[in-house]
Amino acid sequence: MHISELDTPALLVDLDVMERNLQRVADYARSHQLRLRPHTKTHKIPALGRRQLDSGAVGLTVAKVGEAEVMLGAEPPDMLVAYPVIGRQKLERLMEVARRTEMTVALDSFEAASQLSSAAQAAGLKINVLAEMDVGMGRVGVRPGPELLELGRAIDSLAPLRLRGIAFYPGHIRGNDDGARQALAELSATVRGAVEDFRRAGLATHVVSGGSTPTLFHSHEIEGLNEIRPGTYIFNDRNTVACGACERRDCAVTILVTVVSTSRRNGLIIDGGSKTFSSDLLLPAGERTFGEILEAPRARFFQMNEEHGYVDLADSGASFRVGDRLRVLPNHVCVAMNLHEVVYGIRGEHVKQIWRVEGRGKLQ
Ligand SMILES: Cc1ncc(COP(=O)(O)O)c(C=O)c1O
Numbered sequence: 001m002h003i004s005e006l007d008t009p010a011l012l013v014d015l016d017v018m019e020r021n022l023q024r025v026a027d028y029a030r031s032h033q034l035r036l037r038p039h040t041k042t043h044k045i046p047a048l049g050r051r052q053l054d055s056g057a058v059g060l061t062v063a064k065v066g067e068a069e070v071m072l073g074a075e076p077p078d079m080l081v082a083y084p085v086i087g088r089q090k091l092e093r094l095m096e097v098a099r100r101t102e103m104t105v106a107l108d109s110f111e112a113a114s115q116l117s118s119a120a121q122a123a124g125l126k127i128n129v130l131a132e133m134d135v136g137m138g139r140v141g142v143r144p145g146p147e148l149l150e151l152g153r154a155i156d157s158l159a160p161l162r163l164r165g166i167a168f169y170p171g172h173i174r175g176n177d178d179g180a181r182q183a184l185a186e187l188s189a190t191v192r193g194a195v196e197d198f199r200r201a202g203l204a205t206h207v208v209s210g211g212s213t214p215t216l217f218h219s220h221e222i223e224g225l226n227e228i229r230p231g232t233y234i235f236n237d238r239n240t241v242a243c244g245a246c247e248r249r250d251c252a253v254t255i256l257v258t259v260v261s262t263s264r265r266n267g268l269i270i271d272g273g274s275k276t277f278s279s280d281l282l283l284p285a286g287e288r289t290f291g292e293i294l295e296a297p298r299a300r301f302f303q304m305n306e307e308h309g310y311v312d313l314a315d316s317g318a319s320f321r322v323g324d325r326l327r328v329l330p331n332h333v334c335v336a337m338n339l340h341e342v343v344y345g346i347r348g349e350h351v352k353q354i355w356r357v358e359g360r361g362k363l364q
Helices: 015-031 046-054 065-074 088-098 110-123 146-156 178-200 216-221 238-242 333-338
Strands: 010-014 060-062 078-081 102-107 127-132 161-167 207-210 253-261 267-270 291-293 300-304 309-312 325-330 342-347 350-356
Touching (some): 010 015, 015 216, 015 342, 046 060, 046 065, 060 065, 065 078, 065 088, 088 102, 110 127, 110 161, 127 146, 127 207, 146 161, 146 178, 161 178, 178 207, 178 216, 253 333, 291 300
Parallel strands (some): 078 102, 102 127, 127 161
Antiparallel strands (some): 010 253, 253 267, 267 309, 291 325, 300 309, 342 350
């Protein structure tokens, strides 16, 4: 099928670019002896999880139990839930997943560990656990030092949990400037210190899991890190380009839209708004635009309602008519994927794959 036959809005995945991204990161991980455990929240499609495993990933990462259930479809040898699993309902479902694959959970509290331990005991299962430390993002994770050691010891004492090591997420580090380099050096010192603390205390450090797409190709500079969990790298997006972690040609996803109105002077309306792209802005708080129009890079996609995208063409040197189709590079591809029921894998101008985004909307 030619892409001109697709209805819009439609999310297109350039398969050549995606495959290149998968290969590059698998090669990087292999050459630095880092285990690759991609975060599947970016694509949410078991067939793509399978491809990641086939190209060298050792297992998969998810955020939610619902995503873990879906990703069993990729038949991963093991899975990491990189998010504290709290509450009876979720834990019961998690145990069902753990009957079908080796399961690891990253968590940051005694409460989370003790709930997980009770659920594992009731199910007669052993669950691996990583102690989550905060390396500066200020989201989840305890502080490295005595707090992390206390958490590690608590997990270690809670059979049938098996402490495997440490997890962290350096989501606050973006870019290649001096500030980012300094932050990476500090991160390396923090991780090294945490691993040494654990070793001295006789706690396990088999897994030291971190990594994001912006810091991806610096992972080998972080002392003690042995596992990386990038997610966005499979597709990349405008934010990945903006932080210098990839080039425009490494972005696999565009959203095909139709011009539905040109009634505004110097402007047009496309048939995708916040329900198609999400409202995520460029990071760090850059210009307020919601995507880049490939056919008119100087046009400004400056505003959205749910189903309307507002594009300013002044200074763009471009003009379009109702019915024209445009391709837009989204700011944040993970959230855009979550908004689409199906997505289309293309080679050149031809649709080669249609995937259902099975993990979309799995909030629980
Ligand atoms: C805990 C955790 N690990 C890994 C990732 C993957 O990061 P990225 O999408 O930058 O590759 C995320 C992304 O949000 C995350 O929250």
